[in-house]
Amino acid sequence: MEWLKRFTEVMDCISEHPIDGIGISDLSRETNLSKSTIHRMLSSMVQHQLVTQNFHTKNYMMGPKAMFWGSRFLRSQDPIGLMGQYCEEVSRATGLYSYLSRFQGDQVYCIHTHQPSDLRNKFFVHVGQRMPFYCTAASKAILAYKEQNIIDSCLAKESIRPITPHTLTDIGALKHELSRVLDQGVAFCLQELEVGVSAISVPIFHEDRETSLSISVVGENIYIEQEEDAIIRELKAVSQKASEHLKSMHLLTSIKL
Secondary structure, three states, X not given: OHHHHHHHHHXXXXXXXXXXXXXXXXXXXXXXXXXXXXXXXXXXXXXXXXXXXXXXXXOEEEOHHHHHHHHHHHHOOXXXXXXXXXXXXXXHHHOOEEEEEEEEOOXXXXXXXXXXXXXXXXXXXXXOOEXXXXXXXXXXXXXXXXXXXXXXXXXXXXXXXXXXXXXXXXXXXXXXXXXXXXXXXXXXXXXXXXXXXXXXXXXXXXXXXXXXXXXXXXXXXXXXXXOHHHHHHHHHHHHHHHHHHHHHHHHHOOOOO
């Protein structure tokens, strides 16, 4: 299927130049195909709207048919389900129980969990569990990026009470904590729900500084404190990849998060 290989190579090259497009000479050089072959292929591809040509620069770029196919494929995907792979990745990197949480309505819920097979301790974070805004890292990582009126409304609806001696219950202190999360891009639950257990969360963005998802790890507080810097590095690295994935889906589809 030599023609298919050539077609794929040409489309790959064109897709890498989405703004300015790419000319025949550059396409020939990058694909090792002759200019005459490239020209014949492009003429047919233009007719089928797979590519378009800029009238002024003569460069070629992706056409509406190609974008329609890509958009249709992405619409068929479950964005939340696809995010689950990043839970597995962060668990492999940290050895910790990981979970995804989602802001929906005026609450945050756990929507996916992953427990490493060799993890001895089991932590009681389960799908469908509500994450209180004032004492969970998962909710803080999302709420910090919301508008102030949403922050005020969400905190006002909470029945704030001390669950452990470490639970923040002062509204002023909570808002200060959210400001720190916004500045540093990472949220903590340091024994606020259970003594001896802590969690770290970071947001996953669907647009620049807009989020409805967070990815978290939970474990023994002693281990979390000892490995805090390394855990944060891994979480942020995975979050960046997940955010890029989600942004591309959000850009090409009507998915609303």
